[in-house]
Amino acid sequence: MDKRRLRATAAALTALTALAAIGLVAGPAAAAPPYAGPCALERTAAHHSEGLDSWNSAYPRPVKPLNAVMVFLSFPDWTPTTTPRQLAADYFPATSDFFARASYGKFRLAAHPQRTWIEMPHASTSYAIKRDWSAAHRSAYLRDALAAADPVTDFTKYDVVYFVADPDAPGVDSDATKVVNFDRPMRADGTDIRRIVTVFEHHPPDRNVLAHETGHVFDLPDLYHRPTDGEGDWDTYVGDWDVMGSQFGLAPDFFGWHKWKLGWLPSRQVACVTHTGDTRLTLEPLSTAPRVPGAPFGTGDGTKLAVVRTGPSSAIALEARGAGGNDDTTCAQGVLVYRVRSDSASGAGPVQVLDSHPSTEACYGDSVYPPLADAPVQEGESFSVPGEKLRVEVGDRASSGSWTVKVTTG
Numbered sequence: 001m002d003k004r005r006l007r008a009t010a011a012a013l014t015a016l017t018a019l020a021a022i023g024l025v026a027g028p029a030a031a032a033p034p035y036a037g038p039c040a041l042e043r044t045a046a047h048h049s050e051g052l053d054s055w056n057s058a059y060p061r062p063v064k065p066l067n068a069v070m071v072f073l074s075f076p077d078w079t080p081t082t083t084p085r086q087l088a089a090d091y092f093p094a095t096s097d098f099f100a101r102a103s104y105g106k107f108r109l110a111a112h113p114q115r116t117w118i119e120m121p122h123a124s125t126s127y128a129i130k131r132d133w134s135a136a137h138r139s140a141y142l143r144d145a146l147a148a149a150d151p152v153t154d155f156t157k158y159d160v161v162y163f164v165a166d167p168d169a170p171g172v173d174s175d176a177t178k179v180v181n182f183d184r185p186m187r188a189d190g191t192d193i194r195r196i197v198t199v200f201e202h203h204p205p206d207r208n209v210l211a212h213e214t215g216h217v218f219d220l221p222d223l224y225h226r227p228t229d230g231e232g233d234w235d236t237y238v239g240d241w242d243v244m245g246s247q248f249g250l251a252p253d254f255f256g257w258h259k260w261k262l263g264w265l266p267s268r269q270v271a272c273v274t275h276t277g278d279t280r281l282t283l284e285p286l287s288t289a290p291r292v293p294g295a296p297f298g299t300g301d302g303t304k305l306a307v308v309r310t311g312p313s314s315a316i317a318l319e320a321r322g323a324g325g326n327d328d329t330t331c332a333q334g335v336l337v338y339r340v341r342s343d344s345a346s347g348a349g350p351v352q353v354l355d356s357h358p359s360t361e362a363c364y365g366d367s368v369y370p371p372l373a374d375a376p377v378q379e380g381e382s383f384s385v386p387g388e389k390l391r392v393e394v395g396d397r398a399s400s401g402s403w404t405v406k407v408t409t410g
Contacts, residue, residue, distance in 0.1 A: 334403070
């Protein structure tokens, strides 16, 4: 596949090394949120588990304003040709706006970029920066970066830390951008730092790259498939349909399941289908822009996600995806059906989109994975979920943009 398609998913691989591997997997749980009903899968020990009955308190939950510091790192073997201000503008306010739309205005990520370069003690080439980075070189880089930044950075003020390297330095590899999770937190200013986003992007950077990386900071998994031999397509699990799968997706808004997990979608907007037979629903579009400037995000207070539990750690989810908000370049509109597994780790297919049109492709040349670009069940269509006694029928679409849906189980 070409570099553009590869970068769509490869840039965000979490390091699996002695320093940066465990991601605080199961971790301590904060007080459980209000009972979310029988369709809320339990969180498991899987890395970035999709369970949402409790919250891993090792991660900040984006239900209140959070502050992020951007530390800009230069190297003695290269004189920067860009400024911290230019690099900060590559990511903000675009990343904050992405999260504001995804959260219906419930979450604000405030960026605090530093104004000057902080020079690292060694040449950029000495750190052997690359996508699958060695533990020793990555440890040296992070140790040096934290030591250089600490005298001019009060880390107690920030919830998220971005270390942004000079993108033009000879030893910098843009494919090394990722979140590094620490087995043992690093310490600065008397506070624990559990993870750092290391940014090595070109200027200008790949689209939505920091939204993807910041999603990991909030305990969201990688949704792409990494071939064992490094060859093949990375986007077979979810295609364009979530930024945690591909930052280049045509419809990169977070799945409704993720919005429920993060606290942006209350349980009253989630329909849990538990009885056998027919259940009729009206699904509002998951991602929409404000109706008018200054208006609330979303189209209303109705149902945005429907869930059918299929096992102790699995469920089928349904949501309406329309052309609005973060999904304004979507290839197809309709009711998206996907499988969620809370016992599958990040990168191992915890979410898989089910293709209601398995014999066709769409938006070739624009979609990151054309076979799934037309996955939603569209108006007047029906879809039987493979391996389950579950059928989805989509009726007409109201003028408000909502879809009428009949779910038949058993």
